[in-house]
Amino acid sequence: xxxxxxxxxxxxxxxxxxxxxxxxxxxxxxxxxxxxxxxxxxxxxxxxxxxxxxxxxxxxxxxxxxxxxxxxxxxxxxxxxxxxxxxxxxxxxxxxxxxxxxxxxxxxxxxxxxxxxxxxxxxxxxxxxxxxxxxxxxxxxxxxxxxxxxxxxxxxxxxxxxxxxxxxxxxxxxxxxxxxxxxxxxxxxxxxxxxxxxxxxxxxxxxxxxxxxxxxxxxxxxxxxxxxxxxxxxxxxxxxxxxxxxxxxxxxxxxxxxxxxxxxxxxxxxxxxxxxxxxxxxxxxxxxxxxxxxxxxxxxxxxxxxxxxxxxxxxxxxxxxxxxxxxxxxxxxxxxxxxxxxxxxxxxxxxxxxxxxxxxxxxxxxxxxxxxxxxxxxxxxxxxxxxxxxxxxxxxxxxxxxxxxxxxxxxxxxxxxxxxxxxxxxxxxxxxxxxxxxxxxxxxxxxxxxx
Amino acid sequence: xxxxxxxxxxxxxxxxxxxxxxxxxxxxxxxxxxxxxxxxxxxxxxxxxxxxxxxxxxxxxxxxxxxxxxxxxxxxxxxxxxxxxxxxxxxxxxxxxxxxxxxxxxxxxxxxxxxxxxxxxxxxxxxxxxxxxxxxxxxxxxxxxxxxxxxxxxxxxxxxxxxxxxxxxxxxxxxxxxxxxxxxxxxxxxxxxxxxxxxxxxxxxxxxxxxxxxxxxxxxxxxxxxxxxxxxxxxxxxxxxxxxxxxxxxxxxxxxxxxxxxxxxxxxxxxxxxxxxxxxxxxxxxxxxxxxxxxxxxxxxxx
Numbered sequence: 001x002x003x004x005x006x007x008x009x010x011x012x013x014x015x016x017x018x019x020x021x022x023x024x025x026x027x028x029x030x031x032x033x034x035x036x037x038x039x040x041x042x043x044x045x046x047x048x049x050x051x052x053x054x055x056x057x058x059x060x061x062x063x064x065x066x067x068x069x070x071x072x073x074x075x076x077x078x079x080x081x082x083x084x085x086x087x088x089x090x091x092x093x094x095x096x097x098x099x100x101x102x103x104x105x106x107x108x109x110x111x112x113x114x115x116x117x118x119x120x121x122x123x124x125x126x127x128x129x130x131x132x133x134x135x136x137x138x139x140x141x142x143x144x145x146x147x148x149x150x151x152x153x154x155x156x157x158x159x160x161x162x163x164x165x166x167x168x169x170x171x172x173x174x175x176x177x178x179x180x181x182x183x184x185x186x187x188x189x190x191x192x193x194x195x196x197x198x199x200x201x202x203x204x205x206x207x208x209x210x211x212x213x214x215x216x217x218x219x220x221x222x223x224x225x226x227x228x229x230x231x232x233x234x235x236x237x238x239x240x241x242x243x244x245x246x247x248x249x250x251x252x253x254x255x256x257x258x259x260x261x262x263x264x265x266x267x268x269x270x271x272x273x274x275x276x277x278x279x280x281x282x283x284x285x286x287x288x289x290x291x292x293x294x295x296x297x298x299x300x301x302x303x304x305x306x307x308x309x310x311x312x313x314x315x316x317x318x319x320x321x322x323x324x325x326x327x328x329x330x331x332x333x334x335x336x337x338x339x340x341x342x343x344x345x346x347x348x349x350x351x352x353x354x355x356x357x358x359x360x361x362x363x364x365x366x367x368x369x370x371x372x373x374x375x376x377x378x379x380x381x382x383x384x385x386x387x388x389x390x391x392x393x394x395x396x397x398x399x400x401x402x403x404x405x406x407x408x409x410x411x412x413x414x415x416x417x418x419x420x421x422x423x424x425x426x427x428x429x430x431x432x433x434x435x436x437x438x439x440x441x442x443x444x445x446x447x448x449x450x451x
Numbered sequence: 452x453x454x455x456x457x458x459x460x461x462x463x464x465x466x467x468x469x470x471x472x473x474x475x476x477x478x479x480x481x482x483x484x485x486x487x488x489x490x491x492x493x494x495x496x497x498x499x500x501x502x503x504x505x506x507x508x509x510x511x512x513x514x515x516x517x518x519x520x521x522x523x524x525x526x527x528x529x530x531x532x533x534x535x536x537x538x539x540x541x542x543x544x545x546x547x548x549x550x551x552x553x554x555x556x557x558x559x560x561x562x563x564x565x566x567x568x569x570x571x572x573x574x575x576x577x578x579x580x581x582x583x584x585x586x587x588x589x590x591x592x593x594x595x596x597x598x599x600x601x602x603x604x605x606x607x608x609x610x611x612x613x614x615x616x617x618x619x620x621x622x623x624x625x626x627x628x629x630x631x632x633x634x635x636x637x638x639x640x641x642x643x644x645x646x647x648x649x650x651x652x653x654x655x656x657x658x659x660x661x662x663x664x665x666x667x668x669x670x671x672x673x674x675x676x677x678x679x680x681x682x683x684x685x686x687x688x689x690x691x692x693x694x695x696x697x698x699x700x701x702x703x704x705x706x707x708x709x710x711x712x713x714x715x716x717x718x719x720x721x722x723x724x725x726x727x728x729x730x731x732x733x734x735x736x737x738x739x740x741x742x743x744x745x746x747x748x749x750x751x752x753x754x
Contacts, residue, residue, distance in 0.1 A: 100720040103508065124508050124723065215595060225703025275594045277615035277704040412509045414723045425705050429617075 056085040059349045061356050063088060064102070066095035066116035066339050069301070069373040070172065072365045079359045086352045095339060096228070099125065099414070106130050106344065113347040114356060118228075119159050119170060119338040120409040123247075126162025127411055132343040133165045137354035145358070152361055156377035159406060160340045168342035169357045171366060172374040175336040175404045176234040177397060179288060179306070180295040182318040184211055192318070195326045196239065196262055199295060203271040206294050218271040220284040220293035221263060223428045227281055229420040230337060231297045233407045235259055238322035240331025246450050247408035248416065251423065252436075252443035258325050260427045260435040268431035277428050288317075297322060299337075301374045303393060313392045321400040336404035339374070375401070412449040419445045495736065501729040508723035520730040530731070532706055533714035536621070537690060540710050543625045544632070544689040545682055551629065552636035552681055557670075559637065560644045570641070577634035581694025588627040589614070589699055617707035620700050624708045627695050632688040636681040643677030644670065679750030683743045690739060711735050 065071050076088045091112070093101050098117035102125075105111040117125070125131050138157065142149045152169075160168035178199075180192065185202070188211045193199045203218020205211075212218070222231050233249065239262075241255035250256060266272035273279065273287065285302050287293040289309050298306075303319065310317055324332035341360065347353050359365060363380045370376040371390035381387055382401075388394050394401070410416055423442040427435070502520050506513045524530045555573055562569050576584070591598045592613040600610040613619040647670065655665050671678070693712035696702065702709035702717065709717065711731065719728025 097720070099508070099723060103723075127511060128508055129511070224701055225706070225709075226697065226701025275612050275615045278612075278620070278700065280701070414721060415509070418717070418722055422706070425703060429705050 058085050058087070059352045060087045060089060061114065061347075061349060061352050062112035063090050063341075063356065064093045064098065064112045064115035065090060066093065066098055068092050070116065070339065070369060072360065073368045074365065076359070078365070079356070082359075083352075083355060086349075086355065088356055102344070103128070103130070106346065109346065111344045111346055113349065113353050114168070114341050114343055116339050116341050119340045120407060120413045122160055122162055122167070122340065122342070123409040123411045124413060125342060126167060130345050131162060131167035132345045132347055132350060132353075133167060134169075134343055134350070134354065135165050137350050138166060140351075141354060141358060148358060148362060151363065151379050153377040153379060155338070155406070156361070159338050160342060168340050169361060170338040170340045170377055171357075171361045172369070172376050173336050173338040173404070173406075174300045174374040175334055175397070175401055176231060176297050176299050176322070177319040177393075177400075178295065178322045179298050179303075179317055179319045181291075181316060182314065183316045184294050187211060192320055193295075193323045195323050195329070196235075196258070197326050199323055200262070200265055200269075200271065203266070203294065204269065207269075207271060212294070216292050216294070217273050217287070218294050219266055220279075220287045220296035221266065221272055221276055221428075222279055222281045222284045223263070223276050223424045224278050224280045224283075225421065225425065227421065228417055229424055230407075231281075231284075232259070232420060232424055234335035235262075235297060235322060237335040237405060237407070238332045239325040240328035240333075242331075243408045244450065247410035247413075248446050248449060249420070250443070251446060252439045255325060255328065255331070256439045256443075257435045260423070260438050263424065263427045264431040264433075264435060267428050277425060299374075300391075303391065304372055307392075319393045319397060321397065333405040334400040334403050336401075336406055338377075338406065410449065415449055416446065419449075495732075498729040498732045501726050502733050504726050506724075506726040506729075508725075513726075516726075520726050524727065524730055524734070529706065529709070530714065533709050533711050536707065536709065537711040540621065540625060540628070540692075540708075541686050541689040543621075544628050544692075545685045547625065548629045548633045548636060548685040548689075549678070549682060552633050552640055552685075553678075555633070555637045556640035556644055559641055570638075573637050574634045576630050577632070579631070581631060581692075582698050584627055584631045585695045585697070585699035588623060588630075588695075592623050614700060615704050617704055620704060620708050624696055624699060624710075627699055628689055628692050631695055632685060632692075635688075636684055639677050639681045639684065640674060643674030647673050675750045679746045682746050682750075686742050686746075687739050690735060690742075711738075 071090060071092075076090070079086070079088060093115065095116065095118055098115055099121050102111055102115050102117070111130075122131075138149070153173075155173065156170045157166045159170045159173075160166050178193070180202075182192075184206060185192065188202075188206055188209060190202045190205055191198075193202055199219060206218050236249060236255060236259050239255040239259055241259065242250050242253060244250060251260075267274075267276065273293070284293070284296055285298055285305075288296045288298065289306055291310070298319075303313075306317060307313055313319075321334050322332070341357060343350070343353050343357075361376075361378055363378055366376045366378045367381045367386070370378070370381050370387065375391075376382060382394075419442055422445075423438065426433075426442075427438055430438075503515060503517060504513050505516045505519070559566070559569055559573060579587075590596070592600075594600055594610045594612050594614075597613070599613070604610065611619060613623050651669055651673075652665065655669060660668070690710075691712050692710065693716060696708055696710060696713050697716065700708040702713045712735065715728050715731040715735065718724050718731060
C-alpha cells in the first residue's frame with residue numbers, strides 16, 4: 001500500500017513538473033510580438049503594388065465562420081485568383097462555441113486569424129486582450145480604396161470596437177421581425193398588431209373563434225434551456241426596455257414586467273404551445289413554417305426558408321416591425337444582432353487578414369450571402385433593386401432596418417445570458433406568479449454583474 | 452560460514468536471474484500507463500491546479516485564490532441544485548440499470564440458439580451515439596408527435612408534457628441514460644454468470660432448490676464482484692453523462708436536468724468561468740473515485 005502511494009505521489013510530481021515545464025516553454029516560445037512585427041512588414045510589402053514584382057511571401061489565413069451559411073458561394077475562389085500568395089483556410093465553429101474554442105486555441109497558440117462570434121462578446125474578448133487592433137490596416141484600406149471602405153455602414157466598424165478601436169468587421173447584421181399568418185388574419189378579420197396587447201388579442205381571437213385547429217397556437221416563443229435569450233432581448237427593446245450605461249437590461253422596469261407578463265399570459269391562456277418551456281429555436285421556427293403557429297418573432301435570415309416552404313411573401317404570411325408596448329410606442333426600437341468577424345491578436349499577417357475582410361464585405365461577394373441569408377452592412381447591396389427582389393419583405397421593413405439598434409454588450413454578457421434564460425424559464429413555468437416579483441428577483445442577480 | 456556465503460551467492464544469482472522477469476510486466480504495462488497519464492493525467496492535474504486560480508473571462512488577471520472556488524460552489528444555489536439532482540439521477544439510473552442489466556444478462560445466459568446474435572443486438576444501444584439517443588428520446592416523448600403520447604392517447608389518456616415538466620423531464624433523461632449505458636453492464640454481468648461452475652446449478656437442482664433460491668444463494672453471491680464493477684460503470688457513466696442530457700433537455704426545464712456534467716459545461720463554456728468549471732471537474736472526479744472505492748469495498752466484503 002505504502003509503495004503504491006509512493007508510486008502515485010512520484011507520478012503526480014513528475015506530471016506536475018511536466019505541466020509546469022510545458023507552460024514555461026509555451027510562454028518562452030511565444031514570439032507573437034516579434035512575429036507580428038516581422039510579418040506585418042512582409043505582408044505590408046505584398047499589399048504594395050510597386051513591389052509585386054518581388055515574389056510575395058506565401059501566407060495562410062485561417063478563418064472560422066459561425067455558420068456554414070456565412071461562407072460565400074465562391075468559397076474564396078476569386079480571392080485566391082486575386083491574391084495567389086494568400087491561402088484562406090475555413091472552418092465552421094458554431095457561434096455559441098466561438099469564444100470558448102477561440103480562447104482554448106489562442107492559449108495553445110493555435111488560434112485562427114479571423115473568427116466569427118456574437119457582437120455582444122466583443123467586450124469580453126477585448127478585455128482579455130486577445131484581439132488585434134485593426135486601426136492601421138483600416139486606415140490603409142480607407143486610403144487605398146475609399147469607395148469600398150465608405151460603402152460599409154459605420155456600424156460595421158463601431159460594433160467591433162473595444163476602447164474606441166476596431167478589432168474586426170461586422171459584415172452582416174440582422175434584425176428580428178414579427179411574422180404573422182396574413183391569410184389567417186384576413187379570415188378572422190384581424191388587423192396586423194400595432195402593440196403587444198394587439199398580439200395577445202389576435203391570438204385570443206384566433207383561438208376562441210375556432211380559427212385554429214388542434215395543435216395550432218397563437219404565438220411561438222423560444223424558452224428552452226439550451227437557447228440564448230436573443231428573441232427575448234429583441235422583444236424587450238421593442239417594448240421600450242432600457243439598459244444601464246454598462247449594458248445590462250433593466251428588467252425591474254415597466255417594460256421588463258410587461259415582457260414577463262406577456263410570456264406568462266401566453267402560457268396561462270393557452271396561446272402558446274404548452275411545451276414551450278422545452279422548445280428550441282428550431283421548434284419555434286418550424287411551428288410557424290409548418291403552419292402550427294400564427295405569429296412569432298423570427299430573424300430575417302429564416303425568411304428565405306419561410307418564403308420557400310410556406311409560400312411567397314404576402315400570400316400566406318407577412319412580416320412587420322415588432323409591435324410596441326401600449327403607452328410606450330415612442331420608446332420601442334427595432335432590434336438587430338451582428339455576427340462579427342474578429343481578428344486574433346496573434347495573427348501574423350494582419351495585412352492579409354485585412355484583404356480577407358475586404359473580400360468578404362465586397363459587394364459582389366456579400367450580395368450572394370445577403371440574398372440567401374443574413375442582411376449586410378454593405379450599403380450598395382442593401383439599397384439595390386436586386387436585394388428588394390430577392391427579399392420582397394425588405395421594401396416594407398427598410399425604414400425599421402435603418403433604425404435597428406444592437407443589444408448592448410457587457411463584460412459579463414455570458415453570465416447575463418444565463419440569468420435571462422432562468423428568468424424566461426421561471427416566467428413560463430409559473431404563469432400565475434406576479435411579474436413584478438420575478439422581475440425583482442432577477443434584477444438583483446443582474447445588478448451583481450456590475451459589482 | 453562458507454556454506455552461508457555460498458547460499459547468499461546462490462540467492463543473489465537467482466535474484467539477478469529473476470529480476471528481469473519481474474520487471475517485464477511493468478515494462479509492458481508502462482506504455483499504457485504513460486498513455487493514460489499523458490491524456491488523462493495532464494488534464495486532471497492541470498484542471499486541479501486551475502481550480503485554485505480565478506480564470507474567468509470577465510477578469511483580466513488570474514490570481515491564486517486558494518479554496519475560494521470550492522467555497523463559492525458549495526454556497527451556490529445552482530451547484531447545490533445540480534448536486535442533489537445528480538444524486539437522484541445517478542441513484543435512479545443505477546437501480547433501474549442494474550435491474551434491467553441483470554434481467555437481460557440472465558435472459559441471454561439462458562438463450563441457447565443464436566446467442567452471439569442476441570448479445571450483439573443487446574449491445575446496439577451502447578454503440579449508438581449519445582446525441583442520436585437524445586434526439587430519438589426527444590421525438591419519442593414529444594407531446595405532439597411523440598410515440599409515447601400517441602400510445603397514451605390511444606388508451607384515452609391526456610398527453611403528458613414530458614419535456615417541459617421538471618419531474619417528467621428527469622424521468623425521461625433517466626430512461627434515455629439507462630437505455631444508452633445498460634448494454635455494457637449486461638456484458639459485465641453475463642461474463643460473471645458464465646464464470647459460474649455449471650455443477651453448482653446441477654447440484655442445486657438435485658437438492659430441489661427453487662429459482663429464487665438459486666438466484667439469491669448462488670448467482671448473486673458468486674457474481675457480486677461483477678455486480679460491483681457493473682455498478683461502478685453505471686454510476687460513473689451516469690454522473691458523467693453529458694452527451695445525452697444536453698441535446699435532450701439542455702439541462703431544463705428550470706435547471707431540473709442540469710446534472711453535474713451539464714452544470715460543469717454551462718459554467719465553463721457558457722458562462723466562461725474556466726476555474727469554476729475545473730472545480731466542478733475535481734468534485735466529479737472525487738465523487739467517482741469515492742463511489743468506486745465504496746462499491747469495491749462492499750462487494751469485496753460480500754465476496
